[in-house]
Amino acid sequence: MRVAILDDEPAELRRVEQTLQQMPEPGEPAWSLHSFERGEDLLRQLRRETYDLLILDWQLPDISGLALLRWTREHMESPPATIMLTSRDGEADIVQALNAGADDYVSKPFRPNELKARVAAVLRRHSQQRSAATEVLNFNDLVFDDAELTVTRDGVPIGMTEREYRLARCLFTNLGRPLSREYLYSRFWSHEEMVSSRPLDTHIYRLRNKLGLTVERGWQLLTIYGYGYRLESVASATE
Template sequence: MRVAILDDEPAELRRVEQTLEQMAEAGEQPWSLHSFERGEDLLRQLRRETFDLLILDWQLPDLTGLALLRWTREHMDAPPAAIMLTSRDGESDIVQALNAGADDYVSKPFRPNELKARVAAVLRRHSQPRSAAGEVQTFHDLTFDDAELTVTREGKPILMTEREYRLARCLFSNLGRPLSRDYLYERFWPNEETTSSRPLDTHIYRLRNKLGLTADRGWQLLTIYGYGYRLESVGTGNE
């Protein structure tokens, strides 16, 4: 889980970080928190990196949180979830932010438990449908079983490691969404120091071959130069 926090007050940034760190400790998946005091700095990162959630202050000296929110909705194919966290709490402000694409609106000074609850609710709404234990999902001729961590094509199993399975599942759960290298490394190699892109590139190469991620089978796994990868469905729909 990669979260970007935007606030020009360092003390407020730290309060939000501490609140989200509590959520990260309680969750199964590692969280990566990235704090910004300038809207322009976050905008540059959004052009280069993948985030699951934005928490945005409204009033900043350069690029406001509202302007940045609008940019994500206008220029990103799959914009991350966004929560406005601001002292502007008038009804017209809330309506303006929600109309601009905010998923929720929290007024300052915030209560930590309320913020955690709202973050959890927004992430639930934005998360891709996940299979319950024992449930399977099919994409074209590939069937994923999250309980057994197996993939089959027309009933025939495809030999994969657990990491390969989870990486493939992430790509299929984010069809059409560009995923940055940093995002994938933080999610699948969280405790390993990587000095090159070779581990990820090697896994992508294996997935292309093992799963047949080619146009004739309805898939296109694109390398986005300087950014990462994007899996697209071509031809006959997603599932």
């Protein structure tokens, strides 16, 4: 779970971090927490990184949390779940943030157990909404079926493991976006499996072959040196 936290008060950032560090159940991998004191810094990362949850303060010296929330809803195909965490607690403020797309609104000073409960509820609801909305996805001649965890091309099933399916689905639902190795590992591998870079490289190699991710078929799976991978849709050579 990758979480971006935005607040211009370092002490508040540390408090939110300490609270979220308690979220994983025993045996589950620790969450990857990324803290920002400036809205511009978070916006720069949102253009190239992927997060599962944003926790945003409203009032900042540069870009407000509300402006960042609106940007994610306007420019991201699958925006992350977002909670506003702010000292602005007026009814008009809450309504404005919820209408802009916030999944929840927590007033400062927050109570740690309440924040944990709200985060869990938002993530659970966000996951259910995505599952209901994207049970079957079509990408050119490829069809992803979430219910069966299968990919077919022209009606013919492509043999894939569950992890290969989920990794491929992640790449296709983030077309054109660079995905870091850190993000992919945190989503699809346990901490014990993250011994080297080879498991991810091996899976990427298999997906290229199994799904035919070639220019001839309209796809290009790029390796971003020192960072990760990006899947792009391109004009096929046969067009």
